[in-house]
Amino acid sequence: MLARSYSICHLLLFVSLCFGCSSGSKENSTSPPLPILGERYVEEGQDTVYHTIADFSLLNQLGDTLQREDVLGKVYVADFFFTSCPTICPVMKKEMLRVYEQFKISPDFRILSHSIDPKHDTVEVLKDYAEKLGVPNASTWNFLTGDQEQIFELGQTSYLTTAMEDQQEPGGFLHSGAFLLIDRQGRIRGVYDGTKSDQVDRLLADIPKLLQP
Numbered sequence: 379m380l381a382r383s384y385s386i387c388h389l390l391l392f393v394s395l396c397f398g399c400s401s402g403s404k405e406n407s408t409s410p411p412l413p414i415l416g417e418r419y420v421e422e423g424q425d426t427v428y429h430t431i432a433d434f435s436l437l438n439q440l441g442d443t444l445q446r447e448d449v450l451g452k453v454y455v456a457d458f459f460f461t462s463c464p465t466i467c468p469v470m471k472k473e474m475l476r477v478y479e480q481f482k483i484s485p486d487f488r489i490l491s492h493s494i495d496p497k498h499d500t501v502e503v504l505k506d507y508a509e510k511l512g513v514p515n516a517s518t519w520n521f522l523t524g525d526q527e528q529i530f531e532l533g534q535t536s537y538l539t540t541a542m543e544d545q546q547e548p549g550g551f552l553h554s555g556a557f558l559l560i561d562r563q564g565r566i567r568g569v570y571d572g573t574k575s576d577q578v579d580r581l582l583a584d585i586p587k588l589l590q591p
Contacts, residue, residue: 430565460493508521557570
């Protein structure tokens with residue numbers, strides 16, 4: 379639990395350090411623009427190049443392949459979990475259901491929940507898990523499984539969060555409770571503690587800023 383708390387604090391500090399960054403995208407002029415998080419660099423004679431989510435290829439709860447290009451042009455929220463998680467995952471999924479219910483009819487919105495225990499969390503297990511949550515299909519919310527190392531790498535280097543095996547932790551895995559808001563270009567625009575309702579409220583308020591044309 380200490381390790382998880384440290385991870386959340388680290389993520390929130392990371393966000394606070396980045397909030398002065400210019401978004402460079404069209405967002406509601408009546409509210410502050412969301413930051414673009416992660417490292418960036420400027421190529422000679424070119425625009426700023428921002429950190430983006432790397433290519434991936436994973437299976438959802440229906441056995442369909444989901445790749446990075448499938449969510450480019452969409453706004454989505456990502457998180458990391460495992461179905462047998464005995465600690466924070468039930469709270470996270472209760473909070474993510476709020477996000478799902480509010481935006482499930484939006485054609486430009488998705489949720490990607492990555493299992494960090496793909497050996498157990500097969501397509502069949504994830505399908506059953508999704509149905510018990512009240513998610514009948516994968517049109518909005520994808521529960522993803524696949525190569526474990528790819529998922530760990532995605533979590534740690536693309537989404538800049540904690541996702542790893544750790545036998546000292548309950549359930550044998552360590553992950554943060556972060557919900558990550560990703561824009562249409564695959565850039566991280568916000569990090570929220572998915573175990574806290576007030577932070578998820580802020581996420582619910584931020585999503586429309588990226589969904590508007």
